[in-house]
Amino acid sequence: MILAVQSTDSLSRRFIQISPSMMNAQSSANETDQPASREIRIGDRVLPSRFFLAPLAGYTHLAFRTAIRELGGLGLATTDLVHATSLLSKNRKSLELIATNEIDRPLSIQIFGSKPDVLAAAALWLEDHGYTGVDINMGCPMAKVNGQGGGARITCEYDSACELVSRVVNAVKIPVTVKMRLGWDRDKLTAPELAAAFEQLGAAAITIHGRTRAQGFGGSVDMDGIRQVVEAVEKIPVVGNGDVRSVKDAQSMQKTTGCDAIAIGRGAMLDPWLFRRLELASQSKDWDFEPTPDEQVHFLRRHFRLMTGQHEEYSCKLFRKFAGWYGARLGIPEDLENRLRRFDSFDEFESIADEIRLRHGERESTVATALVKVPNGPVERW
Ligand SMILES: Cc1cc2nc3c(=O)[nH]c(=O)nc-3n(C[C@H](O)[C@H](O)[C@H](O)COP(=O)(O)O)c2cc1C
Numbered sequence: 559m560i561l562a563v564q565s566t567d568s569l570s571r572r573f574i575q576i577s578p579s580m581m582n583a584q585s586s587a588n589e590t591d592q593p594a595s596r597e598i599r600i601g602d603r604v605l606p607s608r609f610f611l612a613p614l615a616g617y618t619h620l621a622f623r624t625a626i627r628e629l630g631g632l633g634l635a636t637t638d639l640v641h642a643t644s645l646l647s648k649n650r651k652s653l654e655l656i657a658t659n660e661i662d663r664p665l666s667i668q669i670f671g672s673k674p675d676v677l678a679a680a681a682l683w684l685e686d687h688g689y690t691g692v693d694i695n696m697g698c699p700m701a702k703v704n705g706q707g708g709g710a711r712i713t714c715e716y717d718s719a720c721e722l723v724s725r726v727v728n729a730v731k732i733p734v735t736v737k738m739r740l741g742w743d744r745d746k747l748t749a750p751e752l753a754a755a756f757e758q759l760g761a762a763a764i765t766i767h768g769r770t771r772a773q774g775f776g777g778s779v780d781m782d783g784i785r786q787v788v789e790a791v792e793k794i795p796v797v798g799n800g801d802v803r804s805v806k807d808a809q810s811m812q813k814t815t816g817c818d819a820i821a822i823g824r825g826a827m828l829d830p831w832l833f834r835r836l837e838l839a840s841q842s843k844d845w846d847f848e849p850t851p852d853e854q855v856h857f858l859r860r861h862f863r864l865m866t867g868q869h870e871e872y873s874c875k876l877f878r879k880f881a882g883w884y885g886a887r888l889g890i891p892e893d894l895e896n897r898l899r900r901f902d903s904f905d906e907f908e909s910i911a912d913e914i915r916l917r918h919g920e921r922e923s924t925v926a927t928a929l930v931k932v933p934n935g936p937v938e939r940w
Pocket of ligand 1: 616639668697775801824
């Protein structure tokens, strides 16, 4: 069971794992502040839960964020990475990525690039346009981003990384956070040192994906590495990230790392109700519920319809890649999942959704058939 409690020890800001027998004492000691203690503060922002949506380029668009928020439990969402230079030149795709609505709160915009001036100007532009949080991408492993000195490449140069954070922090009043990996490779585990430095420079939180750049998305998440980042900072929250797919995974990450919050990317597509489950678990409520078939099909339709509001006909193409992630969780028979991966029109979507409702659960595999497309082969060739 996870409870967020007020405490003065070294895990003061952290979740604390407690046994049911400790629960009563803990409850009475924290009776009045327990609801508030589920909140988390990042700079001057008070976030309603400690479970965040990690950015997934191509997936975590406004429609997905809105549909997920409607299911409850989400503390913070961050946009896909947005190229700072393109944003400043009002590139259409960049503006689409930062599109938001009144439900889509709290939201951080993730920017990337290597030039401190440009990132600072982009952050200022965002602040001037009413956005309330900026996240700097220092974790992207893609060659086209790293080749220009952005993403994970930034973490290889301590002084440049510090200058970049300092410039962005000093350009704006809104909280600036950083998302990074443990380091470039096993020999360069720079994250703890950088996290400590970024805190001194004014970063409001660090999200740490427990892999190195060399790992890409393979291998396992290094919990000890995340813990080292947690221990390296004094006060700011550390958000643990990587391979959290269930309440159990989140509890295990929290317990072994002491992180303040958890960011979930792919797990949110595998189970859109995961944030709600996590929030219920943190309140000691029953989290192991099964959404009804109607709720499951409603979610599918809702996500698609929200998408059409922003992307119109192009939504048919954009939505297809969710099919393989949603299929197992939403009880979609394999043949209908295949159709969902190829559909071309709104009418076709509606007829597939109708059939899914009629044949809900007629599915052989309980495992998601598609994985998010990640580059293949050695990371040097991405
Ligand atoms: C398809 C895909 C796109 C991603 N896009 C971004 C991104 O735009 N910015 C970012 O910081 N991380 C990005 N990531 C990394 C995720 O935010 C996250 O750190 C990683 O997937 C591990 O968390 P997860 O296991 O919960 O997905 C991406 C990952 C994937 C698989």
